Amino acid sequence: MNKLQTLARKIIKSTFHLSVCAIEKFHDIDVYDQKCRKLEELPEGTLGKDVAKCLKKNNLRLVPHYESHDLKHVLLDYKMTPVDEIRLQAFMIGNRNYTIPSFAIFIFGAFLLPDLWATFYTDFKNGRKAKPIKNWTIEEFASCPTSTLRQIVFNYSTKQKTEINMKSLIKFGAYTAIILGAFGMMFCLPFLFSSNLTDLVGAGFAFIGGAIIASSGLLTLSNITSIRKQVRTSIV
Incomplete structure (x- = not known):
């Protein structure tokens, strides 16, 4: 040296x-x-x-x-x-x-x-x-x-790495669903107070659709968190 x-x-x-x-x-x-x-x-x-x-x-x-x-x-x-x-x-x-x-x-x-x-x-x-x-x-x-x-x-296997990558992809999709669903609900919200029946019906269905999409994203995130806790518990 x-x-x-x-x-x-x-x-x-x-x-x-x-x-x-x-x-x-x-x-x-x-x-x-x-x-x-x-x-x-x-x-x-x-x-x-x-x-x-x-x-x-x-x-x-x-x-x-x-x-x-x-x-x-x-x-x-x-x-x-x-x-x-x-x-x-x-x-x-x-x-x-x-x-x-x-x-x-x-x-x-x-x-x-x-x-x-x-x-x-x-x-x-x-x-x-x-x-x-x-x-x-x-x-x-x-x-x-x-x-x-x-x-x-x-001894981290390729299968485990693939599972992590899939979780990341699913997590990204869940966040995207939440954002898009929430945006759709906010966009439709003013039309729900319209006196026009056509606007009211159309916005109502779109609002419900946005709520379903956002809820599915939230449920997916909840499931990922639950799985992560189970994995951590199995390690300990």
Whole structure:
């Protein structure tokens, strides 16, 4: 490793430490220390227990709003080092975690570490193939076995991906139905107060049709939400 590469890693490490110190200064850390102690009480092999052990090993503590971030470090087996932090962000962007912090951290790290671009690209591809986990929280999965969760994430089948794509398509159709139905109802509403019988009848049927279309969209969204809850429950 040359001097420039060493300097780049030191800059990243110092930046992260400065960010953590700033966050800790404006939050009640005692609450998160207590939360970490509860994680330590979980059985061996659970994700929560492994997160607590990892933090202790690296002389770190839970930081406000970063609990789920620590979860991903342990779940995906990325070390808590400057380089692995950038690798984690590459994975998460590939995993469709399109957030400003993820892009900012990744771009910052990739700019300073051009020697690892091939590694970052591999992490990105791994994230693209894995099960989406951007919404996973430590509250939901702390008691689950880490090994089982890793299998779920990394053995994500093509069938599951197709189901997710179909859900997205159905969801888009549901929103479209709601918008079109509501627009049709609003367009017909003035004609319902017309003294002309033809306008009244025509608008009435169109208004009912719009209501049916909008209602079908709402029912579809409700069903998608119900299915999502059932899937999450089966994982836990």
